[in-house]
Each structure stands twice: as structure tokens, then as C-alpha cells.
Amino acid sequence: MTSIHAQPVSFQIPPKMRAAQCTDYGTNVEQILSVPQEGTVDTPRLGIDKPPAAFKNEILIKVQAVALAPGDARVMSGKTREFQGPPQFPYTPGGDVCGIVVAVPEETKKGGQCKFSVGDRVAARFMNKPLGMLGEYALCNTDVCDVVPQNVSSEDAAALVSSAVVAVLIADRIREGDRVLIYGAGGGVGSHLCQMARLQGASYVAGVGRDSERLMEAPLYCDYAVDYTKTDPFSVKEWCDKPFDVIIDLAGGAWPALLQHRSSGHPSIVKSAKSKGRYLTITPDNPVFEIHKMRDFFKIFLFPSLGRAISSRIGLSRASMPKYSYVLALPETSEALTRTLALASENKLIACIDEQGPFPFTSDGVRRAFELQASYHTKGKVVITVSSDK
Template sequence: MKAAQCSDYTSTNTYESVLTVQESVPTPNLEYDTPPAGFKNPMLVRVLSVALAPGDVRVMTGDTRELQGPPSMPYTPGGDVCGVVVEMPKESKKKGGWSFGVGDRIAARFVNKPMGMLGEYALVSPDVCDKVPESISNDAAAALVSSAAVAVIISDYIKEGDRVLIYGAGGGVGSHLCQAVRLKGASYVVGVGKDAKRLKSKPISCDESVNYTKDDAFNNKEWQDKPFDVVVDLVGGIWPKLVDQNQSEKSIVKSANQGGRYLTTTPDSAIFQGRSVWQILRVFLFPALWRATYTRIGFSRSYRPQYSYVIGLPSTSDIVTRTLSLAEEGKLIPCIDDSGPFPFTTEGVRDAFRLQASRHAKGKIIIKVSEK
């Protein structure tokens, strides 16, 4: 089959020497092959569209090779997919079966490791996917199962009437989160990104927006006088800035005692190495555990918002089903970068990865593998 192949790790984000699309890659075999991500009970799908995410780039750099690296080189990248079911698992372990079968179009997110999807055929887990409604396109389905599902999870932390500030509002998760918090009843939404005009346009529709290259939301006197209930950090590094502001002037987010919350999906630096369990604990667990603890007890509740690290997706299809349903009802509009979808060619795949690595995508980055 035709598939993207990465022959080695690269830290340059140029991809010319390691990333190609080849015509003679062995087609996955449900009976004999183990998915590169290592999950059990796979099904075979014919791939239509693939959505890229930060994890796809991180795996290719090798910064997390011991924990997220492929079992061997070359490997097929790509983790979130829309495709048509070709063959179901030989032995169904799901009680009551699944709501889809051979011939159905499904959207599936990755399990364990984001890899194996950028080919004409792929092995996916039937436990974390669902049937795509007819009104949703292939590209939109891939975008929804990827970043929009994360946005829906984060939005569960929002309360009716909340004032919400979102850093990274223009990216894949952010573009959908601005919509999802409205569905939860947020009364005032401000997005921080590079394209401030886009953030105020439909479907993102923020009440206000900030171009971070020109302005600093922390210096806005209006928000210091009337602080936010929630700050969402999708880019990394906002918590240290918030701490510094607490020490010099009024904060733009309420304290925990006042109901203020700080939500994040990333460590202080979005670019990190995690080549051992110890490194991962130092990057993810220890700082988050300490902050979550001291903002929930004692005196710090009077001047810090409650810190929560929102990480991990459920190992079931529930969030996929919820996200696709919201899109089918017209409540959640898929946001795809205007430069895509990218063609399934060597240069098209390289361009898609370059844009993902730049961290300046406006919505989801989609690679179209097949039309139908």
C-alpha cells in the first residue's frame, strides 16, 4: 500500500531526509500484525483523512523515544483518523458489540502512541471510535476526534456564567474549546492567539481577543479590576507569569477562594524530553501535584486560582460519541487550517508536519489520504 514512512528521528523539523511517502509498504494484516501503538483487539480500516497533533511531531523528534517511540524504523506516523471499516476484530471482547461494522465510516483517536495511521490502511482500536454521521465530512471527522474531543473534556470544568480566558485559542484544541465553553454557559470568552481577528469571527466567536505578539493580557486593567473565573493554558508557561503578577499587581484571574481556576494541558514548556519515567514525572507529575495541592489547601487559596492539569483521554468511545453528536447538531463546528487539507504526497506530508511543528496552525492540520 501507499504510506508515509519515517526512517529516523529528526530534531530539525525539516523532514527532508527522514519523511517520505512510499508506494510499496506492506498492508496491515489483522490476523498476523500487531499495531505499532501496541494495543490489542484491532480492526482494519481504509484511511480517508488523518489529523496531526503535537504528539505526532514529538514522537518524530525522539524526545520521548523510550516511552512513545515506534517498535522499529521505519514507522508510519499519524494518530487520529477517519476511515472505513474493512475488517472487524476476530474476537469481540466488547459486551454487546459495537455500534458499527464493516463498511461503516468511523473516526478513531490514537491509543498509547500516535502512529500507524498515515497509510491507505491502518489498524485502529474499536474501543475509542464511533460511527461518523453522514452530515460530517471525512476531514471534519478527523479534526473532531482529535482536538475537538480534548476541548469537550476541558469544557466540562466550565460553570454557567464563567468568564474564561484561553491561551492558544487559535490552535486545534483552542478553536474548538472557544465554542465548547459557550455550550457550558460561559458568559464572556477571551482568546489569546496570533490572529486576533479570526478569534472574534465565526465559528470561534470570542467576545474579545488578544494578539500575543502585540499585547499582554496580564496588563489589561479592565481584567485586573474584573478578573476571570478560569484561565486555560494550551501553550505552556502561563502559570509562572500568573505567579509573577500576583507578586507585583492585581491578578487577572480570581483566587481559589473566589472560585478561580487554572486549567492546562501542557507543562510550563510545551517542548520537553521524556526519555524515562523519571523525566516524565519531573515534567508532568511533580510540578502539577505540588501546584494542585497548595492551591487547594491553606493560605494560598486566597491569592492563587485552583490549579488543575487536564490530561489523558478515556479508554472508551464516550468522548468521541459526545463530540460527533455535538457536531451533528451544529453546536460544534470543525476548525481546519486554511492551508489544508494537505495532499498525500511526500511534499504534502512534509508541509503538514512543518506547520504542526511551527505551533502556528489555525485549527487542525489535515492530510487527505483518500476521497472516499
């Protein structure tokens, strides 16, 4: 059995812990989701529950904060149960986390010592499935984990660990001087991408979301914003007169809208592929999707993206539509997370947490957090404070 670093004498890991428990698939969180008052869930353990090869890149943390994402609500709904479902019920939800390291294996898959030490405060995103983090203790994968700078709070770190990382990686595709439109700018990724676009050198950043005033305030600072429930963003005269270099669709549905406006003879708000216009997205047209078989995956993700990518690069569409790219891909390394946390430490990137949170680690608090996340109308990230222990 792989050896574990000894714990500080003053600290003991309890055999049972409090953890959010989901008892079934569904959307009625009042019925299926709760946080027991007392510790009733087995505390995760290193070197006991799994064979050595499976846990050499895992560490045990005492959880301080957890940030929710669309995947958390999707898993709970059961709409992707065959691919993202829990191994059994009840299960502990939550995938993005910040906490204090309390146990590490001395050996790693690559040999040598673990890069983290007991007492480090770390942030980590989930690997494979967003499960297991919303408890007092959790096992984290060290491949997608990094130490949190002292001047970044645990709630901020949890909010940054995946959505802001996605924003940082998308921003790498923005060129200096670009005019950028972010469709779905008010959510978790969008709130951070608005900031990153400016850092990347964009000359003009516009946002589309439900709260247009917020998009133009600190720290997002969009030059102009549109509430899509009141104004058709694809008919804004200023944008038609001076098209964008790139549209970044974080909400889904912008591509069909562009096609509709083109077929109606209206001027486009984005340059064509021939004029170096780009369209980047991380979501299918409908972000609330259901997948039970591989053919569902192909129908929702692969076939539309492949067809659009090809047609926008060749033929007549190249002269009227931007170059289409589906860009969702989180690396299984911590490099992008390291960059993101460094930007936050330097106050160049501000973590955006929904004004209703952070939510408390109670049944009511966790239920309200999941209801907000499932609404797809968050203003930044949905965060739950699990513990404030230092």
C-alpha cells in the first residue's frame, strides 16, 4: 500500500462527514437533494478505497468552497445519465472546488513525491464527471489542481477554477485590435471572458445578456451591451455598420440567428470568413440537451459542428458567414489554471460570483444554489461556502 504523509498531531480526519446527498435523478431539488445535519457519509480515504495505481495522483482536501456549473445540474437531471451519471445513489454532487490539503500520497504515477503538501490551499476542477466535491472532504486529481495565491479567497478560487480557465483559453484566440461580441456574456464563462478579451487587446467588447447594465459595469466593462429579451442583437445598426471580427457564442443559438438574418438579406454584424471573421462557440444551439446514446452525441455536437466548420471555410458561405469553430476543450493539465490564478492574484482578472451567493452549506442553501444554476440565468458563478476553517 502506498504510504501517506502523516497528519499534523492536532488534526484528525473523521470517519464520517457531512456531504450533500442526491437520492435520485430529477429537477425537484426539494425532493432529491439535502445536506444531513450530522456526519453520515463515509469520509474519502487515500490508499484504502482504491488500488495504488488509481490514487497516486489524488489528494484529500478539507473543502472550503464549491462552484457549480451547467454540468452539475445536467448530471442531477439524468439527461446524460449513461455518460455522466453517478455509479450509485445517493451521490455527492459538485465538481469545482477549493480546500486545504489534509493527506497526500508520497508516491506518484511518475515517481517521486507529490507536488502538494499537507496544509496547502488548492483549487481543482473535476475530471471525467462533476461528482464528489460538495462535502466536508473530497478527493482531488492533482493533474488539474494548483495552489491558490494567498490574496485569492477560497470562494473566488472555486469560481475561477473552470469557467475562468475556459475564458482564458478562449481569449487566446482573440487578436489585438479585434472587435468582439460575447453572446451570453453574463454567465460564469462570459463574466470572465469580458475581462480577458480586454486584457488580450480587443479594441471593442460588446456583450449580450439579460442584465445589460451589469455587463457595462466593473469588472466586466463592456463598451456596449444588449438585453436580448428587449433588443435583437443581430439588428443593432451600429454593429451592422461596423461588423465584429469575432462572435463568441456561450449561450447557444447565435449561428441559426446569423443564418436567418443572412437569408432575409440583412447586413451581418460579423465579418465573413473571407474577411477573416470568426465564430467561436463552446455549446450546441440548445444548451439544455439530452444524451443517452452515442448517436445523440453525434447529432448534437459532431455533425452540426463539422458541417458548419466545412461550409464556412469553402464555397459560397465563406463570403457571407464567419469561420465556424467549436472550441470547448479543457486540458488535463494545470497549466491554464496556473495562468488563471496568477491573473487573479495580480488583480487582472476578478472572480465573478452571482449576487445571491455565496450560498451556505445547508439543505436550503444547496437547493437554492442548484435551482439558480439550473435556471441558466446566473450572473457569474454559483458558489457554496462549505467551511471557513483556515
